[in-house]
Amino acid sequence: NAGVTQTPKFQVLKTGQSMTLQCAQDMNHNSMYWYRQDPGMGLRLIYYSASEGTTDKGEVPNGYNVSRLNKREFSLRLESAAPSQTSVYFCASKQGGALNTEAFFGQGTRLTVV
Amino acid sequence: GENVEQHPSTLSVQEGDSAVIKCTYSDSASNYFPWYKQELGKRPQLIIDIRSNVGEKKDQRIAVTLNKTAKHFSLHITETQPEDSAVYFCAASLYNNNDMRFGAGTRLTVKP
Numbered sequence: 001n002a003g004v005t006q007t008p009k010f011q012v013l014k015t016g017q018s019m020t021l022q023c024a025q026d027m028n029h030n031s032m033y034w035y036r037q038d039p040g041m042g043l044r045l046i047y048y049s050a051s052e053g054t055t056d057k058g059e060v061p062n063g064y065n066v067s068r069l070n071k072r073e074f075s076l077r078l079e080s081a082a083p084s085q086t087s088v089y090f091c092a093s094k095q096g097g098a099l100n101t102e103a104f105f106g107q108g109t110r111l112t113v114v
Numbered sequence: 115g116e117n118v119e120q121h122p123s124t125l126s127v128q129e130g131d132s133a134v135i136k137c138t139y140s141d142s143a144s145n146y147f148p149w150y151k152q153e154l155g156k157r158p159q160l161i162i163d164i165r166s167n168v169g170e171k172k173d174q175r176i177a178v179t180l181n182k183t184a185k186h187f188s189l190h191i192t193e194t195q196p197e198d199s200a201v202y203f204c205a206a207s208l209y210n211n212n213d214m215r216f217g218a219g220t221r222l223t224v225k226p
Contacts, residue, residue, distance in 0.1 A: 031212040040123065042203060042218035043158070050212040059115060059215065090157065096212045102148070103214065105157040 002026055006091050006106035013081040013113045021076040021109050023091030031096030032074035033103070034058075034066060036087040043090065049074055050096060081113045116141045118206050120217025127194050128225050135220045137204035138186040144206040147180060147187045150216075152201045161202075162189070194224045 004025045013019055025032065030051050035043040035058075045058030049068040063085060065077045074093075078085060088110050094103040117140040127133050139147075145166035150158040164171045164178045164187065171178050175194075180187040191198055201221050207214040 033214065035216075040218065042120070043216040045213070045215060048212055048214075056213065058213065094212075094214075102160040102163070103150075105159070107157055 004091055004093055004104050004106040006089075006109050008109060009107065011109060011111050013078075013111065015082060015113060017081050018077065018079050019081065020078075021089055021091070021111075022073070023075065023106055024073045025091075025093040025104070026072065027093060027104065028071070029093040029095050029104075030071070031094050032068065033092040034064070034074070034076045035090045035092065036060065036085075037090060037108075038087050046076065046089075081111075083113045085111065086113045087111060115213055116144055116206050116215040118204060118215050118217040120204050120220060122220060123218065124221045124223075126223045126225065129194060129196060131194055133191045133194055133198070133222055133224075135189045135202055135204070135222070136186060137188070137206075137217050138184075139206040140185070141206070141208075142182075142185060144208055146207050147178070148205050149176075149178060149189050150203045150205065152203065152219075154200070158203060191222075194222075196224050196226050198222060199224045 007022045033048045034046040044060045047066040049055045052071045067075045091106040092103045120137045148163035151161045152158040175192050177190045201219045203219050204217045
């Protein structure tokens with residue numbers, strides 16, 4: 001039982017390059033999330049998906065797109081990376097709905113855009 | 115969306131002292147308030163949570179209190195130990211709304 005798995009763990013991009021961060025969970029959770037973590041700014045919600053087939057914007061969605069590929073997988077895409085997107089990215093999942101309980105996080109992806 | 119503010123941003127205490135971290139939220143409809151601990155280089159992990167139908171919850175040395183009227187909730191850690199040193203995040207959300215917002219975090223340092 002791996003929980004939430006993110007790939008890659010580290011990535012360096014040049015400005016303007018694109019990439020996709022992958023996330024998969026094996027807990028049969030309905031809800032999945034992407035957050036970015038910057039010093040002094042905590043965890044800011046980029047996008048979330050309440051269930052398979054749905055996605056919603058969080059507080060900092062600009063510059064990102066997401067895909068809920070199936071119940072297990074939720075990917076985050078940077079179409080044209082900018083230095084302001086240098087951050088640590090966390091994927092999370094939880095059961096959601098009336099059973100709104102613990103969110104489980106992946107190990108994080110440290111992204112540097114130069 | 116929900117806006118969560120957290121104070122202080124840094125907190126330093128002596129081993130054995132108590133630590134208190136406070137959060138306020140903006141959406142009066144929010145009814146689920148978890149606290150996460152993130153050790154250096156690790157992922158955030160849930161340490162305690164509270165729902166709006168209770169005012170206080172305890173788990174050994176940690177407790178959370180909730181004041182729905184004032185829209186604030188607090189984390190209390192008693193008899194602090196060096197292994198309590200970490201960043202702590204509060205969050206707020208609705209039962210049936212999966213939008214979960216976090217505070218900016220508090221870096222707690224417990225000095226031996």
